[in-house]
Amino acid sequence: MKYQQLFRTDAEKTTILIRLLVGIVFASEGLQKFLYPDLRGAGRFESIGIPIPEFTGYMVGGFEVICGLMVLAGFLTRLAVIPLIIIMITALFTTKLPILLGTGFWGFSLRELDYYGLLSMLHESRNELAMLIGSIFLWFKGGGYWSLDYRMQSIIDKNFK
Template identity: 55%
Template sequence: MLKKLMRTDTSKATILIRLMVGAVFLSEGVQKFLYPLARGAGRFEKMGFPSPEFFANCVGVFEVLGGLLILLGLLTRGGAIFTFIIMSVAIAVTKIPIGLGHSFGPFALRDLHTYGFWVMAHEMRTDFAMWLGSLFLLIRGGGSLSVDALLTHQSGERGNQSET
């Protein structure tokens, strides 16, 4: 089961996606602890999360862990599951209300000059890029320049998984 989770494509270029996604999540996770009012519990409270300290710390831990796993290419798919879920929730909680133009549930709408689809698209550009990057890594794995490939003896192997 673990070996199957670590199985990866043979692309060397996957490291670029890993560096992008891993570095962003590691940085954002660390900032939740360094700047709790702006990036952590204070931000989660403004968004309307119940128990904002718990959720901010939980997300911070998973961002750091997921970011590190992705950067190393170790259990890349596991790290990508964390980051994919985090981005899915972030888009639903913070960006969908912008598209709708009103708060929903306990989640507060940010104060912007305008609302609607194009404002939402602009506001979620980084979230969407991280969501797609996480999805890519979830599907493809860490690539040939990863600990996953090294541990499963795939680094020079061709033919077991096609490059699509």
């Protein structure tokens, strides 16, 4: 991959709105995995049935903080959202698919809710779906006009053409 590809983005000024949403949510959720590990990190991961919860809790938290801050700055945006997309797909699979099915599976537990099925799963997964779609958007578009990617792209284009 050429260096130019790493920073490639469009000049859309409104992309910052999606970057702010995705970056703030991921950075703050990741930080909480360190501040409140029993509630948001290892403890939560253990209750879901995620293997090696101490390790995975801090690893996921680290990725969320670092990649969330990269998204906020618009620095290597396309690379930064790849782990975030993986985290959201994993969250949907491990916590929301049991709600859709109405039963736990493969060691992933089903939490107590008033009702199960498609509507319950969609309601419970609204945050994960918003973060997944926002991250996919940034993967396609890049950081936009107000990003470090755009500035780096300008410097690279100027010096290497």
